[in-house]
Amino acid sequence: MTWRILLLPLALLAAAGCAAPNEVVPLGGGALRAMSYVQADDYCRARNATPKWLGKAQAEQGVRFECTRD
Numbered sequence: 355m356t357w358r359i360l361l362l363p364l365a366l367l368a369a370a371g372c373a374a375p376n377e378v379v380p381l382g383g384g385a386l387r388a389m390s391y392v393q394a395d396d397y398c399r400a401r402n403a404t405p406k407w408l409g410k411a412q413a414e415q416g417v418r419f420e421c422t423r424d
Contacts, residue, residue, distance in 0.1 A: 378393065378394070378397045381411075381418065384420050385408055385418050385419070385420055386418070386419055386420065386421070387411040387412075387415070387416050387417070387418055387419075388416055388417055388419065389415075389416040389417075390416065390417070391405075391407075391417055394407075394417055394419045397421070398419070398421040398422075401421055402423065403421035403422055403423045404421070404422055404423075404424060405419040405420070405421060405422075406419060406420045406421075406422045407419050408420060
């Protein structure tokens with residue numbers, strides 16, 4: 355019975371579809387959100403592109419960016 359109580363919060367998070375905090379998330383219109391500039395740079399470099407900084411993400415939660423190919 356106790357294991358059910360311990361797994362309840364995990365099940366609720368999974369059901370809510372929460373993204374991992376270190377995941378790059380699409381925002382729409384080609385914009386992406388990452389938790390740091392380094393993470394955004396790594397994400398774009400893996401795709402042979404460079405990040406174009408769009409500013410802070412909503413509620414100051416990370417940075418907004420686009421991957422561009424020059």
